[in-house]
Amino acid sequence: MDVITGLTFKNMLLAAARHLDQQKDTVNALNVFPVPDGDTGTNMSLTLNAAIKELEMTGSVEVNRLASLLARGSLMGARGNSGVILSQFFRGFSDGLAHVQDGITGEDLAHAFVTASQTTYRAVMKPVEGTMLTVGRVAAEYAAAASEAEANAEGVLKAALEGARTALADTPNILPVLKQAGVVDAGGQGLLVIFEGFLAGLTATPEELEQLLAQQVAVQTAQAAPQLDEVVSVNKYCTEFIILGTGIDTQHVRRELEPQGESLIVVGDLDVVKVHIHTAHPGQVLEFCGQFGDLTEIAIDNMKLQNQEFASHEENHHLDFSTGTNVVDFPTDQVRGNPKPIGVVSVVSGDGLAEIFRSLGVDYVVAGGQTMNPSTEDLVKAVNSVNAESVIILPNNKNVIFSAQQAKELTEKQVGVVPTRSVPQGISALMYFVAEDSLEDNLAAMEEGMREVKTGEVTYAVRSTVAGDLHIEERDIIGLAEGKIAVVGATPTGVAQDLIRKMVDEDSSVISIYYGADLEPEAADELDELISAEYPDCEVEVHSGGQPLYYYIVSVE
Amino acid sequence: MVGRIHVVTDSGSDLPAELRQSLGIHVVPLTVQFGDEIFKDGVEISTPEFYTRLRGGSSMPSTCQPSPADFVEVYERIAEPGDTIVSIHLSSKMSGTYQSAVLASTMIDPKITVKAVDSRAASLGIGVQAVRAAQVVQAGGSVDDVLDVVQSTIDCLQVYFVVDTLEYLQKNGRIGLASALVGTLLNIKPVLTLVDGQVAPFEKIRGKAKAMKRLRELSAEFRERYPERQLKAAISHADSYAEASALAELLPEMAGVDSDVILGEIGPTIGVHTGPGTIALFLYGV
Known part of the structure; x- marks a missing residue:
């Protein structure tokens, strides 16, 4: 095929999303550490699917329009570090196709691959080779070479795919951690899967394509949906519609609707305005907005009755309404009274830990972290719903830091990210939060504060591996100190005890233990007794964290 | 002839009895109330008795400032016409004691001058303000000399204290700006300070041992702030002698404070508001 039409381009993206969805477990299995989190495949799949939802809502077959929706949707839906990098890849890809309307030539496609790769490198502060960055770059180099040799679009894509395969196979030679774990880079694998999907979408016969796209996309979001606001029971009707009128004052509409509910979004231009609100009185909202023009695409859902679908439903709330500008307009939720100077958003999973974070002054807890990394959009929503002028985000997971930094660029609020990599680091940082101080002073103090604590985590191995001189079988209990496997054993409590031994030194004075949802309080009590007896000079604290997957999260300070 | 100068304070000053007596400092007691029972601090209830009751008691005690009449009684007993009384009291932001002293000063023999001082502490x-005042009196200083020394102590005084729980400060309404620290689920030892004469949060620390370490660091930081001054410290504790004396021993070496650290027990007047387990550190330069 010489030139890729808009329709084919869309099919390629859809095919890539389906293909990645089917392959995501394979990608997940490539984690360097065999811990049940940091799911690269899931994150990339959810990121791409967020973009696909945008594409599915448009009837447009203009290449650059589709590309810009791809960029926008993936940007908002980005989850985890791999998702953020993928979103930057699509952003560059879209930039590269900005001038293309009807058909993508080989040269266009090669150019898009090159700008995509360049954008990913620019987005990462310290680019590491042997990762998806390298895979994207080598793919672009092969694509460019093919284009030089006058290859058509299909030829360029095949060349990119070959480049990606070559680069991926080489990743263990570049990054020793990959070689030791016996895996290739997971993000790179995810990117390769996407390219394979592109080719399938491009070359499939109509029947094959139909079959490919008919495959069900598993609903992923249910396991760690963004936390339902407590207000759902009151403002239970998710109400969405479009106003078609002339000279609509969106500011006025927003102001009037603000007291009517939560999660208000009013976007658009003078003639077409999209409204989204969670309200107790959808009728009043419709009645009010009807005065500005014709209402269309009205959808009212009862969220209370749809809790399970809520997560995926929420994901539909992307702003497919681009009026050419790039403003992401999420008005503030809960505007009641004057905003305080600084609010805090924290990413935590587990009821107990969420309560603890709230008790330390966190305004909004975004569910997630270990099980599922929240999307950039989840974080942007959280930031905007805190009634504060500036907001500090505590990611509490190394795989969320990047999305948090990306969220910073997508809100009008002043946002600072304290790059906490664990729950204990988040708690330690909060010890230094002073609501009266400036954002800068708080960020400096909290970043210093987070380093005062050592983090230990006890979970199970999702596959057999070797870490240093430790031989680990699947389902073994493993203890990680500062994110690295330090202990392996048979029981969570035994592993926790060994792990704490490795963490405590003569300067330690406080040992805090947060036990997970999969443990009985008695097990934690037993650990409490063992540790208290072993370290009489330390204060030992045990709390129910309620976190999934991690039997214990331990901090030593 | 020039009259004598007397130093008066209240039972919120927590001065050890020997030090008080050796310097001739007079103390006006506040009263502590457990339910219907009312005790004059240090007169009708001792500090050990108080903590026994506090730990075992079901009702939260409260305090009551001395009445102006209580002050009048003391002032007229100790002073003769022509004398001056320097009367140094609990921060007016936390207690009406200073107000009672000011009122009393207008009710006594006009030939006795009362200089009431709001210690803001x-x-x-x-x-320590009363001690320094009495030392100047003993050295033959004038009333102005005494007031100058008290003022300079107030100006550079830095207070840090660690409480076991914020419950007592909160229930007695003395929590000031530290209310934001209430309600945490973790075992946090708040380090508090006094700002403008009232309680303010300073830091949140996990665990008592770390909090004690932090007090030592803060002393060293204070040393750096006043390099030209001689650094003095006082430590008071609520039923926590071991921790307080350990801190007192470490401070001279670690933070360069003079070795004559005043160690006192937090009596009923203050103990009602801080609860047992409190350690308070007072730093000032001379």
């Missing part, structure tokens, strides 16, 4: 923060 509590516990040994007041105590």
